[in-house]
Amino acid sequence: MSPSVITFLDFFGITVFAISGALTAGHKRLDIFGVMVVALITCLGGGTLRDLILDAHPVVWFEHTSYLLAGILAALSTFFVDRLYRIPVRVLEVCDAIGLAFFVMTGLQKALSLGHSPEIALVMGLMTGVAGGIMRDIVCNEIPLIFHKEIYATAAIAGGTLFLVLRHFQVDPDIAMLIGMLTILTLRLTGIFLGLSLPAFLLSEEKKE
Amino acid sequence: MSPSVITFLDFFGITVFAISGALTAGHKRLDIFGVMVVALITCLGGGTLRDLILDAHPVVWFEHTSYLLAGILAALSTFFVDRLYRIPVRVLEVCDAIGLAFFVMTGLQKALSLGHSPEIALVMGLMTGVAGGIMRDIVCNEIPLIFHKEIYATAAIAGGTLFLVLRHFQVDPDIAMLIGMLTILTLRLTGIFLGLSLPAFLLSEEKKE
Amino acid sequence: MSPSVITFLDFFGITVFAISGALTAGHKRLDIFGVMVVALITCLGGGTLRDLILDAHPVVWFEHTSYLLAGILAALSTFFVDRLYRIPVRVLEVCDAIGLAFFVMTGLQKALSLGHSPEIALVMGLMTGVAGGIMRDIVCNEIPLIFHKEIYATAAIAGGTLFLVLRHFQVDPDIAMLIGMLTILTLRLTGIFLGLSLPAFLLSEEKKE
Numbered sequence: 335m336s337p338s339v340i341t342f343l344d345f346f347g348i349t350v351f352a353i354s355g356a357l358t359a360g361h362k363r364l365d366i367f368g369v370m371v372v373a374l375i376t377c378l379g380g381g382t383l384r385d386l387i388l389d390a391h392p393v394v395w396f397e398h399t400s401y402l403l404a405g406i407l408a409a410l411s412t413f414f415v416d417r418l419y420r421i422p423v424r425v426l427e428v429c430d431a432i433g434l435a436f437f438v439m440t441g442l443q444k445a446l447s448l449g450h451s452p453e454i455a456l457v458m459g460l461m462t463g464v465a466g467g468i469m470r471d472i473v474c475n476e477i478p479l480i481f482h483k484e485i486y487a488t489a490a491i492a493g494g495t496l497f498l499v500l501r502h503f504q505v506d507p508d509i510a511m512l513i514g515m516l517t518i519l520t521l522r523l524t525g526i527f528l529g530l531s532l533p534a535f536l537l538s539e540e541k542k543e
Numbered sequence: 544m545s546p547s548v549i550t551f552l553d554f555f556g557i558t559v560f561a562i563s564g565a566l567t568a569g570h571k572r573l574d575i576f577g578v579m580v581v582a583l584i585t586c587l588g589g590g591t592l593r594d595l596i597l598d599a600h601p602v603v604w605f606e607h608t609s610y611l612l613a614g615i616l617a618a619l620s621t622f623f624v625d626r627l628y629r630i631p632v633r634v635l636e637v638c639d640a641i642g643l644a645f646f647v648m649t650g651l652q653k654a655l656s657l658g659h660s661p662e663i664a665l666v667m668g669l670m671t672g673v674a675g676g677i678m679r680d681i682v683c684n685e686i687p688l689i690f691h692k693e694i695y696a697t698a699a700i701a702g703g704t705l706f707l708v709l710r711h712f713q714v715d716p717d718i719a720m721l722i723g724m725l726t727i728l729t730l731r732l733t734g735i736f737l738g739l740s741l742p743a744f745l746l747s748e749e750k751k752e
Numbered sequence: 753m754s755p756s757v758i759t760f761l762d763f764f765g766i767t768v769f770a771i772s773g774a775l776t777a778g779h780k781r782l783d784i785f786g787v788m789v790v791a792l793i794t795c796l797g798g799g800t801l802r803d804l805i806l807d808a809h810p811v812v813w814f815e816h817t818s819y820l821l822a823g824i825l826a827a828l829s830t831f832f833v834d835r836l837y838r839i840p841v842r843v844l845e846v847c848d849a850i851g852l853a854f855f856v857m858t859g860l861q862k863a864l865s866l867g868h869s870p871e872i873a874l875v876m877g878l879m880t881g882v883a884g885g886i887m888r889d890i891v892c893n894e895i896p897l898i899f900h901k902e903i904y905a906t907a908a909i910a911g912g913t914l915f916l917v918l919r920h921f922q923v924d925p926d927i928a929m930l931i932g933m934l935t936i937l938t939l940r941l942t943g944i945f946l947g948l949s950l951p952a953f954l955l956s957e958e959k960k961e
Contacts, residue, residue: 367905389600391807396872454605475895477684487576598809663814686893696785
């Protein structure tokens with residue numbers, strides 16, 4: 335896996351997570367700079383935690399200052415677009431799902447490239463993927479998205495594991511990564527859209543519990 | 544203090560904290576992988592934070608991958624046992640108390656073994672003991688246990704200080720540690736069981752405030 | 753900028769943030785050791801996070817154990833004074849504002865002194881300033897202060913940017929820092945006192961949203 339691919343995934347994940355952060359903060363009626371702070375926490379939190387634990391200094395956005403810029407621009411665009419035309423809540427969940435899929439893969443890649451074992455790489459991938467979103471929800475005093483819908487951690491672990499299995503069987507790393515990412519995204523989007531289309535089923539499930 | 548004793552305490556603390564994490568997550572009706580994620584945050588969060596601040600890389604569960612396995616197995620067992628037979632909430636508090644006692648001591652030991660002063664070791668011990676539980680409660684959107692009952696930080700500080708005093712007077716390290724740990728556990732369990740047996744007293748206290 | 757000035761600012765920031773932490777914890781009816789823990793999280797959280805991300809080990813309170821003592825003494829004093837005479841909530845907000853102003857500047861200074869670019873220094877300053885207060889509010893299960901009043905992140909970013917602009921134009925560092933700090937403090941205090949004197953305006957704003 336070339337470093338440029340990791341950079342690209344990081345960049346993309348940062349943009350969508352910044353949008354999700356800006357939307358969550360916007361619904362709390364923060365001013366423009368508050369929205370920017372929450373967006374940066376969301377899009378840089380997971381990668382920063384990953385780099386601290388891997389002792390991979392400088393942290394990712396020190397090395398690539400363009401990441402900061404990407405996060406800020408995405409947050410500002412979201413803020414202004416949301417003023418003109420109210421962005422539906424569903425967009426937040428979809429952005430979060432894309433960010434999850436990208437960040438799980440970059441976390442996995444980075445841990446593997448530093449020579450860690452597959453099981454540690456899986457944990458680092460999971461952490462990179464969920465930490466930013468959890469920080470966003472905690473800082474905004476929301477129940478973390480990871481607990482709203484059933485298929486969240488499941489999606490991340492399934493996609494990450496599939497990637498590691500494919501790599502074990504010598505599948506081309508880029509293809510393995512693409513399959514892993516699509517698995518996470520598909521499972522998570524299924525959760526989002528299925529969860530909303532089957533309210534009765536979920537309600538009866540809840541009663542039963 | 545031999546490294547193997549620290550390893551053993553870490554291992555035990557991880558298991559009971561994983562159980563407490565799994566129980567808290569289970570009461571939120573998370574699916575099996577969500578329960579696993581919360582259990583891992585609970586049982587590895589305190590030690591990870593300690594190692595980051597002490598700059599003691601690799602972090603504890605990178606060095607001992609078996610810790611990860613212990614946490615996951617404890618979480619899964621708890622999840623399945625809890626399906627068959629509803630584990631009472633009291634078990635969660637007792638597991639949290641044991642984890643607190645173990646982790647305060649391992650944090651103290653690790654800081655001292657790296658040559659830090661007793662006051663910094665005390666803070667690191669306290670942090671190792673409470674951080675995982677605080678993360679568990681924050682991530683599950685609960686008021687941290689540390690604020691439920693009165694004797695929580697008090698127990699950790701008392702036990703840690705006693706250990707340091709005993710060491711200062713050349714008491715055998717293993718005995719000092721055992722006494723420190725039992726002090727934390729006794730004080731905390733007293734808090735749990737006394738707090739529940741004296742609701743009227745607590746209520747009148749609250750009114751007075 | 754001499755290191756002794758940074759030390760002085762850190763020291764002062766730690767004291768006011770410890771007071772704000774003790775007041776928040778006090779309102780949750782924690783016992784004296786619980787209050788101390790929350791005060792330490794508030795006053796050391798931001799600087800610790802800054803040092804971890806900058807990889808500037810040992811972290812600030814390992815090097816200056818006196819910081820720990822300052823935080824603990826401030827917390828204890830607040831605890832006992834608050835018993836005798838109920839400290840008004842407004843004091844908490846003012847302490848938080850002073851801590852914000854000091855910590856933004858020390859974070860900026862430290863990042864610049866380690867050779868980082870102005871944009872990264874700005875982010876590190878912002879983080880140092882807001883992280884302790886956010887941790888305090890999260891741990892106490894409160895909506896972070898950063899979201900209560902409109903001019904919070906705005907104040908920190910404005911003061912930090914002004915400092916960087918003044919430094920760019922070769923203004924004496926101490927004067928630049930003083931101006932930056934006063935800017936943050938003035939904007940934040942304006943927010944606190946203006947926000948409370950214009951409730952009707954804010955309500956109509958909210959309705960419009």
